[in-house]
Amino acid sequence: MLKNRRENNETKPIDLGDALRSRRKELGLTMQSVADAAGLSVGFISQVERGITSPSLASLASLADVLQTEINSFLQTQPAPGQTTHKISRLAYSVAGADVSYERLSTTFPGSKVHSVIVHEPPGHRAEPISHRGEEMFYIIDGEITVEIEGEVEILTKGDSIHFDSRRVHSTWNHSTDTASILWCGTMDIFGDAPAPIHKEINSMQSTDNSNGDSN
Amino acid sequence: MLKNRRENNETKPIDLGDALRSRRKELGLTMQSVADAAGLSVGFISQVERGITSPSLASLASLADVLQTEINSFLQTQPAPGQTTHKISRLAYSVAGADVSYERLSTTFPGSKVHSVIVHEPPGHRAEPISHRGEEMFYIIDGEITVEIEGEVEILTKGDSIHFDSRRVHSTWNHSTDTASILWCGTMDIFGDAPAPIHKEINSMQSTDNSNGDSN
DNA sequence: ACGATTTTTTAGCATGACTAAAAAATACAG
DNA sequence: CTGTATTTTTTAGTCATGCTAAAAAATCGT
Structure with a gap:
């Protein structure tokens, strides 16, 4: 039985498969060649791209390597259009x-x-x-x-x-x-409105103060 | 038998464990609380931080969530200082x-x-x-x-x-x-000098025969 | 139609992601 | 220093899933 995993997943990779696939298409590669170059099997590539399985970090790294991008690019939270401009009516x-x-x-x-x-x-x-x-x-x-x-x-x-x-x-x-x-x-989010807060109250569960001299 | 994985790894996660640990310390949290909040076990957190195991994407996502950062921040390729300024002597x-x-x-x-x-x-x-x-x-x-x-x-x-x-x-x-x-x-690298090319010649390896054959 | 290529599906193995609990540090109080 | 409480490491063991191989199903070109 799967234990009662919390309802984590909120930051889940989303559609990593899609990202991988579109990137592969972008380079005009076949699953076979990608699989070979990354040292994986074709079927597996298929599964990953369709979201049936999720690759290990190691495999993802290989794939990112083959697809000539940073591993990050596959973990972004959705592209989506989003608003655009701004004029001299700035707040x-x-x-x-x-x-x-x-x-x-x-x-x-x-x-x-x-x-x-x-x-x-x-x-x-x-x-x-x-x-x-x-x-x-x-x-x-x-x-x-x-x-x-x-x-x-x-x-x-x-x-x-x-x-x-x-x-x-x-x-x-x-x-x-x-x-x-x-x-x-x-790259620092100085406005603090980028990712949803979520904020589980972790802080409150430890021992109040501390504030030791701290290391370093 | 592990196959002869190519010498991939060049984009490998580096010291993901260290990143996780320092981030946790940064928030002044204990492994226990992180483990709880992420729905994982203490021992596992320890293992991950020490690089003995690597977490699945799902777990990494949970951790990133708990540690209030993007999953990306743990996969960056090395910090390192680097050069700095630039004046009106620009090329x-x-x-x-x-x-x-x-x-x-x-x-x-x-x-x-x-x-x-x-x-x-x-x-x-x-x-x-x-x-x-x-x-x-x-x-x-x-x-x-x-x-x-x-x-x-x-x-x-x-x-x-x-x-x-x-x-x-x-x-x-x-x-x-x-x-x-x-x-x-x-974020687009318009100068083209950021990451090393690496470029494996993937395109040239298809066609011909292959298919199964050696299975690696 | 056909074979050739690419992708999907199925079945199954084995690794390693993960847990529970004990051992070892580390810290803190008296 | 001794004991107790807290945090971290280690160990042993499981179960899940990351992954492979091979067959089935699309897709495509001629």
Whole structure:
């Protein structure tokens, strides 16, 4: 008997099979050739593409390899059209009390990973050092700022840009006397509306505090 | 007998276990709570994190869910620092004969997915309709252009932006009498230097005989 | 019609994904 | 330090499913 598996699956791969199939078609390959190249059997490819079985991570990796894409591309949550434009009717908003204001540029559609805002930082404003997953890019629309990445300091002025791995500790500072406008573009979801929350209350089940000195 | 699997694995999950573990630590969770929330056993979590076993896609999905990230984040190919900045010393280049010129903004580091250029399109220039994987964003630095996405036409002028799924057929046209400067940002690798080619010659191996024969 | 190629289906084996429970760390209190 | 409580690792064992081989069924070209 199958145990009472929770009703997980909410983030389930969706139609991975379809993705694989369309990609294969895109390359004009036959199941046979894909199977051979990936070291699998034809029948299995068929089963996977039709969603009857799901491949192991290893097999998926082989397939992604053969199909010349990243393994990720098959696990995205649905393509779907999604909304599109945005004009100069952008909702400029600023956090209460904060002196920075934002103009959201990017939209959110199923599968979207890139987010973008124009950030207006007043003179003297500092963004504390931070490190997180993903990558980001700045393009200075107006004004100038100081960017520090893992100790390295750079001064960026109008027209300059920088692109880096967000895991590297980074901070910014508007050292000038004018407001700086920065076009920010990155993979971090700063709007927090991308994936459905779902939120199981995991936190509440552990031992309250902790807050040890932490390792590292 | 394991067959002689090709030397695939090049796209292999790397250290999926580590990724899972550090993410769990990041949330300050215990294996027990994660196991419970995901409907799995503690021991199994331990095994997975230590790379002794690899989870099925279904389990991975549950875990990603519990750990509040996308399933993708565990399959990325290595973090690694990578180079960083870029100033107004950008290599402006233009394709032979073409009247468009580019200034590359983004850098390429292991794991990077976002690419970015400033495109200068002369008056009258047209970019043919195209559709491909990924998403992209335009921000009009100067001038104005007409963008058409799946039939919908939009005129974007300085300061406007648009963000859409690249799978939707899109084209642009500089309908004005001045050169338009567009900051392009997207997930498509327009520089073609991101992942190693690898390219196995799959096409050439079909035809001839084969079919069963050696069964591997 | 035919054979040739590609895909689907069936039946079945064997690996490994997963569990339960005990052992080993790690931590914490007195 | 000793004991108890918590978290992690290990072990042993099961059952499910990822996967193969081969036959059946489409699809296609001539």
